[in-house]
Amino acid sequence: MPLRWRLATWWTLLQISIEERLVYRADFALGTLMRFLPIVTQIFLWSAVYSAVSDSHDGQIVGYTYHNMVAYYLLTMVSRAFSSMPGLASGIARDIRDGSIKKYLVQPIDMLGFLLVYRIAHKLVYYAVAAGPLALVFFLCRGFFDGWPDSTTLAAYALSLVLAFLLGFFLEATIGMIGFWFLEVTSLLFVYMLVSFFFSGHMFPIDMLPGIWGTLVRAIPLHYLAYFPAAIFLGKVQGSALVWGLVIQAAWVVLFCILSRVSFWLGTRRYSGYGG
Amino acid sequence: MWRYVRILITCARNSLVRDMSFRTNFVLETISSLSWVLMNLGFYVLIFRYAPxxxxxxxWGQYQFFMFLATGLLINSVVQMVFMINAEEFTEAVRTGALDFVLVRPIDTQFFISIRRFDWSALGNFLLGIALGVYALGKMGHLPTALQLILYALYVGCGIAIYYSLMIALAAATVWMGRNLTVLDFWFYITIFARYPMEIYSGPVGGVLRWAFTFVLPVLIVVNVPARMLLRPLLPQSTAEWMLPLFGLAATVACLGVSRWLFQKALENYRSASS
Known part of the structure; x- marks a missing residue:
């Protein structure tokens, strides 16, 4: 198929997915706004924690002041807006279980490509709807930031967010492919969600983890989903560490891109569809 | 009255039989919810490495806060075990029209839809709550008196009743909204404010939040009051500390009353969905 036709197909798919996402826009906007509520309790919790920490640790926890910590939580919300893929792995596993995956096998369309475009459309709509509430929250909380970082840091931050999106997508897609081997993967997905929430840095900066735990978490890709972009913005990762971090993040993306492709190929070799 | 107790026991037994039919699933669900709690506990252990x-x-030192968490666990696990699954099923029954089958039964509708299913996998969290509470009290070297324990149980009951009222009121809203899949989302986002001791809400904004979530939507009462019953001296220092438990009782009665009224109103507006 010529490239022009192929692009036209993906463009149409993107448009359809955007239309679909906008059907329940009021519910979607309300849900988006509600998602910001937990940050309120986090602000108060950390304010209370830091009020007790002041004397013994110079008002800092692992190099984070109270303002840094709140800024960190706000920034991880942005990271997660890029890297979280609700329903992706469970959707793939469900399609495998109920047989609807065969539509990708008989139609001239690549499943991973389709899901990626579909996800991009969902994210674009999400950013369009969330931009208002997000801007409001950041404006109200602007006092927690020390100002804008320099342009190089901002560029690195933007790149790390795009890589976080791709890593989140291919990582979850690979996990979804496990459905080819185990039909029921709900518990596995819950475990992944749990581990991801804790070790991605969504719950707290992973710098807080002591000793071997910190080393271990830095060795796995999860912290590139939330912690790494936020740490770049706050200037916690700089110089060669920043460059290496981005290179390793990109390497994880490539690895999971290949893994998802290989597991789909292997999975479809053993897949059997029955009935009509 | 005895008939209602018998129905409650029957529903609990049937749900247990059902849960035991899918034993592996039951074990996995129990492990999942326990892991979630343990991870949260790990987060707080981390915090107390840096702050006393x-x-x-x-x-609210480490073990006092663990006692607070244990109380929250007890209350939340009972709500999850008994009411959460039923509230979800109620919203679906309104949408599909299956509520008709409950309305024709010779039993109080609110009672039946509230206790129809039990989620026994939440029992693990309940037991963990007791273990954590006993551990925290042991570490503090604090042996509560019989009166403290009785008051604690009473206020844990009040907490469960307040959460239940909130949940049933949100579920009842389904009747007006047609479809309300976000019942549990709302519940989650409101109860998130009750996860921490009320002292953390300080300053002008915190003061407003503390007031609103104590006197308007009393979710801050739910865990704070029972936890204080065990931890603080029984003779309160200030008028506010005297008033809070008394207000807790009044708030529980008011919440149950308002949610009952809302539920009845919702049933009056129910139009069924069948053909």
Whole structure:
């Protein structure tokens, strides 16, 4: 198929997915706004924690002041807006279980490509709807930031967010492919969600983890989903560490891109569809 | 009255039989919810590596806070075990029209839809709550008196009743909204404010939040009051500390009353969905 036709197909798919996402826009906007509520309790919790920490640790926890910590939580919300893929792995596993995956096998369309475009459309709509509430929250909380970082840091931050999106997508897609081997993967997905929430840095900066735990978490890709972009913005990762971090993040993306492709190929070799 | 107790026991037994039919699933669900709690606990252990207490001078040190968490676990696990699954099923029954089958039964509708299913996998969290509470009290070297324990049980009951009222009121809203899949989302986002001691809400904004979530939507009462019954001296220092438990009782009665009224109103507006 010529490239022009192929692009036209993906463009149409993107448009359809955007239309679909906008059907329940009021519910979607309300849900988006509600998602910001937990940050309120986090602000108060950390304010209370830091009020007790002041004397013994110079008002800092692992190099984070109270303002840094709140800024960190706000920034991880942005990271997660890029890297979280609700329903992706469970959707793939469900399609495998109920047989609807065969539509990708008989139609001239690549499943991973389709899901990626579909996800991009969902994210674009999400950013369009969330931009208002997000801007409001950041404006109200602007006092927690020390100002804008320099342009190089901002560029690195933007790149790390795009890589976080791709890593989140291919990582979850690979996990979804496990459905080819185990039909029921709900518990596995819950475990992944749990581990991801804790070790991605969504719950707290992973710098807080002591000793071997910190080393271990830095060795796995999860912290590139939330912690790494936020740490770049706050200037916690700089110089060669920043460059290496981005290179390793990109390497994880490539690895999971290949893994998802290989597991789909292997999975479809053993897949059997029955009935009509 | 006895008939209702018998129905409650039957529903609990049937749900247990059902849960035991899918034993592996039951074990996995129990492990999942326990892991979630343990991870949260790990987060707080991390915090206490850096700070001696949550809020300077509040008295919520590590083990006092663990007692607070244990109380929250007890209340939340009972709500999850008994009411959460039923609230979800109620919203779906309104949408599909299956509520008709409950309305024609010779039993109080609110009672039946509230206790129809039990989620026994939440029992693990309940037991973990007791273990954590006993551990925290042991570490503090604090042996509560019989009166303290009775008051604790009473206020845990009040907490469960307040959460239940909130949940049933949100579920009842389904009747007006047609479809309300976000019942549990709302519940989650409101109860998130009750996860921490009320002292953390300080300053002008915190003061407003503390007031609103104590007197308007009393979710801050739910865990704070029972936890204080075990931890603080029984003779309160200030008028506010005297008033809070008394207000807790009044708030429980008011919440149950308002949610009952809302539920009845919702049933009056129910139009069924069948053909």
């Amino acid at each position: 207490e949550i809020g300077k001078g509040t008295g």
